[in-house]
Amino acid sequence: MFGYTVKRLGQMIPSLLGIVIITFILSRVLPGDPAVMMAGEQADDTVIENIRRDMGLDQPLYMQFFSYVIKLFQGDLGMAYHTGHTVAEDFANRFPATIELTLFSILIAVLVAIPVGIIAATRKESIADHISRVFSLIGACVPIFWLGLMFIYIFYSILGWSPAPMGRISGDLNPPTDITGLYLIDSLITGDFLAFRSSLAHLILPAICLSTGTMAIVARMMRSSMLEVIGQDFIRTARAKGIHEFLVISRHALVNALIPTLTVLGLQFGYLLGGAVITETIFSWPGVGGYVTDSILAADYAPIQAFTLVSALLYSLINLLVDLIYGWIDPRIRYE
Amino acid sequence: MSTLNKPEETLNGATSLQGSDSLQPTDSDVLLEIRNLTKHYPIRKKMFSRQPAGAVRAVDGVSLSIKRGETIGIVGESGCGKSTTGRAVLRLVEPTAGEIRFEGTDIRALNPEQLRKFRTNMQMVFQDPYASLDPRWTVRQILEEPLRTHETIGQKELEDRIDSLMETVGLSPYHASRFPHEFSGGQRQRVGIARALALNPRFIVCDEPVSALDVSIQSQVLNLMQDLQQQLGLTYMFISHDLSVVRFISDRVGVMYLGKLVELAPTAEMFAEPLHPYTKALMSAVPQPDPDALRDRIVLKGDVPSPANPPSGCAFHTRCPVATERCRAELPELKTYGNRQVACHLYA
Amino acid sequence: ANQQTANADGEQAKPTLTVAYSEGGTTMDPAEASDLTSDTLVLAAYDQLVTYGKKTVDGSEVANTDDIQPMLAKSWEESADGTEYTFTLQDGVKFQSGNPMTSADVVYSYERLGASSSGSFLYGMADIKSVEAPDDSTVKITLNQANHMFMQIIALYNFSIIDQKAMEGQADDYLKTNTAGSGAFKIDKWDPASEAVFSANAEYWNGAPALSKVTLKFTKEASNRVLLLDKGDVDMAIEIPAKDVSALQSNENLTVQSNASNRILYFAMNNKVAPFDNAKVRQAISYAIPYEQLIGDVMYGQAKQMKSAVASNTPGYTDAGYVYDTNLDKAKELLTEAGYPDGFAFDLTLGSGFQDWEDDAVIIQAELAKIGVTMNIEKVARAQFLEMQKEKNLTAFISKWTSFVNDPGYHLGFLLSSEGSSNYINYSNPEVDKLWEEAGKEADQSKRNELYAKAQELITTDSPWSYLYEYNRIVGMNNKVSGYIYYPDEVIRFNTISKAQ
Amino acid sequence: MTAELLEVSGLRTEFVTGGGVIRAVDGIDLKISRGETLGIVGESGCGKSITSLSIMQLLPKKIGRIAAGEIRFKGEDLVRKSARDIRRVRGNRMAMIFQEPMTSLNPVIRIGRQVAESARYHLKIGRKEAELLSIEMLRKVGISRPEQIVKQYPHELSGGMRQRVMIAMAMVCKPELLIADEPTTALDVTIQAQILDLMRELQQEEGTAILMITHDLGVVAEMCDRVVVMYAGQVVEETDVRTLFRSPQHPYTQGLLDSLPQLSEGRERLASIPGQVPNPLELPPGCRFAPRCPVKMRQCEESAPELLSTESGHQCRCFLRQMEKEAVGS
Amino acid sequence: MSETATTLVPNPVPQPSAQVAAAKRQTFTRLLMKNRLAMLGFGFIIIWTILAIIAPLVAPYGPTLTDTASKLQAPNAAHWFGTDNFGRDVLSRVLYGARISIWTGLIAVAISFCIGVPLGGIAAYYGGRIGNVIMRLMDILLAFPSLVLSMAIAASIGAGLTSAMIAVGVVGIPEFARLMYGQTISLKEKEYIEASRAIGVKDKVILFRHILPNALAPLLVQATLGMGFAILTASSLSFLGLGVKPPIAEWGAMIAEGREYIISGQWWLVTFPGLGIATAILGFNLLGDGLRDVLDPRLRSGK
Numbered sequence A: 001m002f003g004y005t006v007k008r009l010g011q012m013i014p015s016l017l018g019i020v021i022i023t024f025i026l027s028r029v030l031p032g033d034p035a036v037m038m039a040g041e042q043a044d045d046t047v048i049e050n051i052r053r054d055m056g057l058d059q060p061l062y063m064q065f066f067s068y069v070i071k072l073f074q075g076d077l078g079m080a081y082h083t084g085h086t087v088a089e090d091f092a093n094r095f096p097a098t099i100e101l102t103l104f105s106i107l108i109a110v111l112v113a114i115p116v117g118i119i120a121a122t123r124k125e126s127i128a129d130h131i132s133r134v135f136s137l138i139g140a141c142v143p144i145f146w147l148g149l150m151f152i153y154i155f156y157s158i159l160g161w162s163p164a165p166m167g168r169i170s171g172d173l174n175p176p177t178d179i180t181g182l183y184l185i186d187s188l189i190t191g192d193f194l195a196f197r198s199s200l201a202h203l204i205l206p207a208i209c210l211s212t213g214t215m216a217i218v219a220r221m222m223r224s225s226m227l228e229v230i231g232q233d234f235i236r237t238a239r240a241k242g243i244h245e246f247l248v249i250s251r252h253a254l255v256n257a258l259i260p261t262l263t264v265l266g267l268q269f270g271y272l273l274g275g276a277v278i279t280e281t282i283f284s285w286p287g288v289g290g291y292v293t294d295s296i297l298a299a300d301y302a303p304i305q306a307f308t309l310v311s312a313l314l315y316s317l318i319n320l321l322v323d324l325i326y327g328w329i330d331p332r333i334r335y336e
Numbered sequence B: 001m002s003t004l005n006k007p008e009e010t011l012n013g014a015t016s017l018q019g020s021d022s023l024q025p026t027d028s029d030v031l032l033e034i035r036n037l038t039k040h041y042p043i044r045k046k047m048f049s050r051q052p053a054g055a056v057r058a059v060d061g062v063s064l065s066i067k068r069g070e071t072i073g074i075v076g077e078s079g080c081g082k083s084t085t086g087r088a089v090l091r092l093v094e095p096t097a098g099e100i101r102f103e104g105t106d107i108r109a110l111n112p113e114q115l116r117k118f119r120t121n122m123q124m125v126f127q128d129p130y131a132s133l134d135p136r137w138t139v140r141q142i143l144e145e146p147l148r149t150h151e152t153i154g155q156k157e158l159e160d161r162i163d164s165l166m167e168t169v170g171l172s173p174y175h176a177s178r179f180p181h182e183f184s185g186g187q188r189q190r191v192g193i194a195r196a197l198a199l200n201p202r203f204i205v206c207d208e209p210v211s212a213l214d215v216s217i218q219s220q221v222l223n224l225m226q227d228l229q230q231q232l233g234l235t236y237m238f239i240s241h242d243l244s245v246v247r248f249i250s251d252r253v254g255v256m257y258l259g260k261l262v263e264l265a266p267t268a269e270m271f272a273e274p275l276h277p278y279t280k281a282l283m284s285a286v287p288q289p290d291p292d293a294l295r296d297r298i299v300l301k302g303d304v305p306s307p308a309n310p311p312s313g314c315a316f317h318t319r320c321p322v323a324t325e326r327c328r329a330e331l332p333e334l335k336t337y338g339n340r341q342v343a344c345h346l347y348a
Numbered sequence C: 001a002n003q004q005t006a007n008a009d010g011e012q013a014k015p016t017l018t019v020a021y022s023e024g025g026t027t028m029d030p031a032e033a034s035d036l037t038s039d040t041l042v043l044a045a046y047d048q049l050v051t052y053g054k055k056t057v058d059g060s061e062v063a064n065t066d067d068i069q070p071m072l073a074k075s076w077e078e079s080a081d082g083t084e085y086t087f088t089l090q091d092g093v094k095f096q097s098g099n100p101m102t103s104a105d106v107v108y109s110y111e112r113l114g115a116s117s118s119g120s121f122l123y124g125m126a127d128i129k130s131v132e133a134p135d136d137s138t139v140k141i142t143l144n145q146a147n148h149m150f151m152q153i154i155a156l157y158n159f160s161i162i163d164q165k166a167m168e169g170q171a172d173d174y175l176k177t178n179t180a181g182s183g184a185f186k187i188d189k190w191d192p193a194s195e196a197v198f199s200a201n202a203e204y205w206n207g208a209p210a211l212s213k214v215t216l217k218f219t220k221e222a223s224n225r226v227l228l229l230d231k232g233d234v235d236m237a238i239e240i241p242a243k244d245v246s247a248l249q250s251n252e253n254l255t256v257q258s259n260a261s262n263r264i265l266y267f268a269m270n271n272k273v274a275p276f277d278n279a280k281v282r283q284a285i286s287y288a289i290p291y292e293q294l295i296g297d298v299m300y301g302q303a304k305q306m307k308s309a310v311a312s313n314t315p316g317y318t319d320a321g322y323v324y325d326t327n328l329d330k331a332k333e334l335l336t337e338a339g340y341p342d343g344f345a346f347d348l349t350l351g352s353g354f355q356d357w358e359d360d361a362v363i364i365q366a367e368l369a370k371i372g373v374t375m376n377i378e379k380v381a382r383a384q385f386l387e388m389q390k391e392k393n394l395t396a397f398i399s400k401w402t403s404f405v406n407d408p409g410y411h412l413g414f415l416l417s418s419e420g421s422s423n424y425i426n427y428s429n430p431e432v433d434k435l436w437e438e439a440g441k442e443a444d445q446s447k448r449n450e451l452y453a454k455a456q457e458l459i460t461t462d463s464p465w466s467y468l469y470e471y472n473r474i475v476g477m478n479n480k481v482s483g484y485i486y487y488p489d490e491v492i493r494f495n496t497i498s499k500a501q
Numbered sequence D: 001m002t003a004e005l006l007e008v009s010g011l012r013t014e015f016v017t018g019g020g021v022i023r024a025v026d027g028i029d030l031k032i033s034r035g036e037t038l039g040i041v042g043e044s045g046c047g048k049s050i051t052s053l054s055i056m057q058l059l060p061k062k063i064g065r066i067a068a069g070e071i072r073f074k075g076e077d078l079v080r081k082s083a084r085d086i087r088r089v090r091g092n093r094m095a096m097i098f099q100e101p102m103t104s105l106n107p108v109i110r111i112g113r114q115v116a117e118s119a120r121y122h123l124k125i126g127r128k129e130a131e132l133l134s135i136e137m138l139r140k141v142g143i144s145r146p147e148q149i150v151k152q153y154p155h156e157l158s159g160g161m162r163q164r165v166m167i168a169m170a171m172v173c174k175p176e177l178l179i180a181d182e183p184t185t186a187l188d189v190t191i192q193a194q195i196l197d198l199m200r201e202l203q204q205e206e207g208t209a210i211l212m213i214t215h216d217l218g219v220v221a222e223m224c225d226r227v228v229v230m231y232a233g234q235v236v237e238e239t240d241v242r243t244l245f246r247s248p249q250h251p252y253t254q255g256l257l258d259s260l261p262q263l264s265e266g267r268e269r270l271a272s273i274p275g276q277v278p279n280p281l282e283l284p285p286g287c288r289f290a291p292r293c294p295v296k297m298r299q300c301e302e303s304a305p306e307l308l309s310t311e312s313g314h315q316c317r318c319f320l321r322q323m324e325k326e327a328v329g330s
Numbered sequence E: 001m002s003e004t005a006t007t008l009v010p011n012p013v014p015q016p017s018a019q020v021a022a023a024k025r026q027t028f029t030r031l032l033m034k035n036r037l038a039m040l041g042f043g044f045i046i047i048w049t050i051l052a053i054i055a056p057l058v059a060p061y062g063p064t065l066t067d068t069a070s071k072l073q074a075p076n077a078a079h080w081f082g083t084d085n086f087g088r089d090v091l092s093r094v095l096y097g098a099r100i101s102i103w104t105g106l107i108a109v110a111i112s113f114c115i116g117v118p119l120g121g122i123a124a125y126y127g128g129r130i131g132n133v134i135m136r137l138m139d140i141l142l143a144f145p146s147l148v149l150s151m152a153i154a155a156s157i158g159a160g161l162t163s164a165m166i167a168v169g170v171v172g173i174p175e176f177a178r179l180m181y182g183q184t185i186s187l188k189e190k191e192y193i194e195a196s197r198a199i200g201v202k203d204k205v206i207l208f209r210h211i212l213p214n215a216l217a218p219l220l221v222q223a224t225l226g227m228g229f230a231i232l233t234a235s236s237l238s239f240l241g242l243g244v245k246p247p248i249a250e251w252g253a254m255i256a257e258g259r260e261y262i263i264s265g266q267w268w269l270v271t272f273p274g275l276g277i278a279t280a281i282l283g284f285n286l287l288g289d290g291l292r293d294v295l296d297p298r299l300r301s302g303k
Ligand SMILES: Nc1ncnc2c1ncn2[C@@H]1O[C@H](COP(=O)(O)OP(=O)(O)OP(=O)(O)O)[C@@H](O)[C@H]1O
Pocket: B041, B042, B056, B057, B058, B059, B076, B077, B078, B079, B080, B081, B082, B083, B084, B085, B241, B307
């Protein structure tokens, strides 16, 4: 298992190299000169030249790529010119917020979708099935940006139930001591329940908003894989043993049905990171999503590269994790 | 014994049918010569292909020669390499080693384009009549494909050819516009046979052509195949795991175990007195449709070993009731005794 | 956010203030700051030698940029030829570090600015030749030549005085994320992703501010800022969209300050690209633009029609030569004269990021269609737009401008002199250039303004731009907040602000 | 209360499909006594599996239903029992093994747990006990090293071993009736021989009655005491095994036996039954075998024959036999 | 021969299993028709497509016709969906928006399909090094968050409708490639493909005439679902300012423009285009799901 993990990590290297190249190319063909952007509108040409020199933009492209890769190896993700910080600083600042948002939406999606999928499959064609199908179909087609706007309007503006869409925690409170960077967990660890409540309240709307698509897809996947598993021979064998239907489903069908669902969940991660871009923009969530949007509009290379690189890396790691969980729940897959 | 040799006329019929063939007829009546045919499939990790971790020795040094107009049956248990042998002979899978000569032409030396052309000489009938016809094509399209691939013929002639092909296999011309799913298994197998016949091949590999069919249908197809052989002078390599079918249709039978030919003999002799312990066990294991039949069954221990790491020496020694030290250590060769061959130390 | 925090030494707790800002800022380094939030941070933490005075316009307090007031310098003298300024520093000013402020710090700060990459151009614009410190409390600045804008320029945030001792042993980019000033606030936290928090500098040499703590909440979505203000979750919000002003005004807890700024919006036409190389065509466009509609429907009245290349609150402004009230017949006539009786088609390039520009473009497009002119709107990302602009071959575009130094010389020099670095439309009128140069050397303000007025008139007649409007800067605040002063650089100075408990 | 262990009478099982209602099993009567082996033979699609699933009450929900008939297990009608009561019988007194040992075992659960599951459920035994029981059962079905096998997963076993595991699983509660639906079809002949031997041994040891479903007449000849021949959802012939092979009465059975290559040794051609099994949605109006029958009469195409007992327990569904009988009777 | 003919007379009554297959094909349309949700989805698509085509005929106003005198009107008799800040009729803009969205979806899916399918097919059929490289590349593309990748692509080639289509299309390539790859891998092992090879049919012909038609069903499902995804992504791009240029009516852009107005109570500006997006995507998803149910016998047998 360990050896396999190391091997898989090793295999990620060529992919990562590909990712690095693609991100580099993509960001370099982005039109717009970051130096012009940075200098501000009243700056003159010498200022821009200074900045270009500072940024290494006067170098030929291959040299830029070279130094980019070398710096990458040193853990230097470059400077984000539109924020004036190193990308690493910005990420350290913002990534926990994005991770908290995505993880929490995955959690919501899984907690809702898996039971819904199971119920829909075991009570096929029942009212419960129809309702859950309709909801999951609708969930998959409501654009996040529309839902987010509606959420803010209804729950904050009209009903006043949710806190202001501003940050991760109420301004009156101090954020919990930084342990994991995830406020919910940190506040639990430190036993700061006020902070926990406040950060939960801030998190809940954007997380639901982000999770709808995933929820819908996972519920659908769970339903169909459950249906498929239920139709298989070994379920008939289990029924032939005369055990209770609940045991048939929970012991025999569930794990088998979870396997394809898990794959979908792993693949959803990329979608969630993309959705986070929009969700964060709408909810003023201080994560990397909004940051990346700004970077793209500002032609700020380094953060775009870093974000795509980090998310591709995360995506690969998550899918490695999914594979490992696979091996754990599905004995047919063995890694050595 | 009477089934061993086909009447002379059939042979002549065959040559006249293939009249315009460019290959030089050889003096010998051997159509196909297989030497040391070997196919090893590299083993890959299930999900992530890396360096091959070993090889499945699907076919491991099979040699045999097939005479014009005869039917050679190949039997053996699942996974012993029957299909692989058949497909390797046609170079549908690329053999790892060995030599295949079809009337003196070294098939393995042909380049892809030559091979494509050469396929008119040898065809295949497949096991699963449901999977061997493209579900989206009508029977006419299926039968047209070989003709269009190799010849440029007019529409009229094409129609005639298809009609006569269908008649040959006992289908009515009005079936031509139907799709495979509108046919029964037996009828589909007829379509499969018609397709194989379309190019007037002289040699057909039949890979379990009746295994998927019910007994009542199976006999229809077996009869048809035998009729065709007589009419067209075909040579068959008939693969099956069903001893009774092989016994019915073959002139000679080869028994395979773990990628190797362990015994090869004329049918009647083989069934009268199997030599190899494996053949004996195999024959005794077949349930007789006769409640009063004598059953002094040799029940073999255990399962067929994996062809990925076959046992040392004689591959059968792990299950052989009469195995000796020598069998464990030394690989017996296929040796000729009269008109039969066996690979066993017992007969050394 | 309205909670009070007790002061460390237990004196009566002062109120805290929460402000919704839009961008998170890029740096706290005075020499490098060039955006609103960065500037705000710098001005909170640093002082300059001098600052602007204030005046009351329409009942609200606004800065008077002509009126230079002492800050770290308690007095100064200007030599007769206008090339030498001698400043006497305040006594007993201490930096936040506790180090005393001396003339050496001033010299250090100015020299540092001169060597910086972004701020150096202002240093250059001030035309400073040398900065000397004859003694601890005196600073002598020598200019290359007389510069009537000098005092205005050094009041800018870039010219903040930095604690030299605090910088010892620090890397040069230390100031990017740290401060070393003498300002009224200490910056406790600056997280560009979410918020910045200042606390009052209790030992501020000019008296501790009235607020104990200020929090800037970075909220990009304008509608969220409006909501936050409306709901009372913030005390102030900047960059309020014009359309929301009336709704906010109907909230009796709120005051909306909408001040005329010197930020202008213009419709630029490339004077070197056909058909805009023909002044008649440019004039025709100017006649065709529905100014009232833009101000009413796009800006909801929170803007003012622009009648010169210079903002109306800039000294020396004149609307002489302005004739372009919307008149499609006249426009058509001019087009016919110019040889385009059936109109023409052109591309308008629009940088992303400003909804009102898009709205303007859509309205202008519809109006131009009426005189047979087809305007295709090309929308590009802001960065791309800026780069394209620099190439100087965009046919037409919409752009804004705010002169940091509210002076026509500064303004025209950048935008409309032939050599101007922001003259992206290749406007070149030798007469204008001559007037501008002369005025730059003219020490007498009224004579200078006359020259500038002449230049403005010439420009207006040439119509290199169609003048769209002058923005109002809109800040909404809770009624409890008082002491807000509008500055043309739009930066809020929090030490003047107080809040009722 | 009869002496029969299982008595199926008039069983009719239907499927509701898009094309209409398929009557997969149409009025079947079966009897199995204790310790007896009854074979059901017939071509693919004739309703063998559906019969066994009906007995086990394992028909696919919603689309499959028992439309008529009784299934009496030890005198009690399973059709009218509650799901709870059926569960008590199923897997406990009456067990089943399936054709595909490959897919019939849960791939993600260890062998030991799967074998002992029904015992844990029905006999309420503990975890430890269950493990010992499964080791014992595996040993009984001839698996060497059962202590290790219980910890393994199905994919780590060969086909033959898996079928042994299936048998162990079915036998764990010592059922009185074992239904085996083509238990050896997926296996090689040498393995098939092993499994058939094993089943015979177990039957002798435990006295279990077996309902053996197969299409292989050889297996029938070897294993069964009595045989039921099915065609298109109906029983066409029923008798003891010897009579069936010696003097089959139904033309279908005769054709089936004749088409076996073994028996036609020395002959140039095989006998064959022309045509194929009718589509269950378009059954012929009269005798269902009539379209393929070499000796059909006009009567056969018009009305359906009854299943008649001819001699001592030999039943046959054919007008010819009916006429013979009438002739003898008159 | 004569003897053969008599014994071998084929029976016209198909065997049950063949019957099942026949039922599958013949009743495909009927099954689909019976799938009420799929029909609902199909209805949405048809309605939107028709509306998109005849938008110029049915739209009460021009999509860009400004009339500031009647701006920001709530839905009323003259403007069923209200008006926006320029007094443009929201209904007309939504109708014209359908043109853009459906067209964008179509082109984007066509791009993904036309590039992804051949890549997947070639990678699977020939395997080996090329196949490996292609699929690795697809994996790499897949590793990017799709929205971010399409944002980057759209930004690179400049905002606008065409670049949004290209961006969304490129992002969809790996899905099709992987699907086709899987299909081809399993199809190329099918006996009928082997039969064609045994006949000596050329690879190209096998790929186009056997494998592609048989892989089409799942590809079609993917294309249908991909339409929904493409519409959504394209409107997200517009929302972020990387989509269409003003004043073109596009649903995502309309929401972006209208979002500032939610707080002042002008809900109709975002609601109607939002419903437009939702129903169009819903339509494609429902149909795709239904198609999958009908085409995938595994799911059906579970019923
Ligand atoms: N494409 C392949 N890749 C890897 N291994 C293969 C492949 N095809 C066959 N094998 C292996 O080669 C061995 C022989 O297979 P083959 O299909 O020739 O057996 P067979 O005798 O025809 O069996 P059956 O009776 O089941 O058809 C088996 O162990 C099989 O798993």
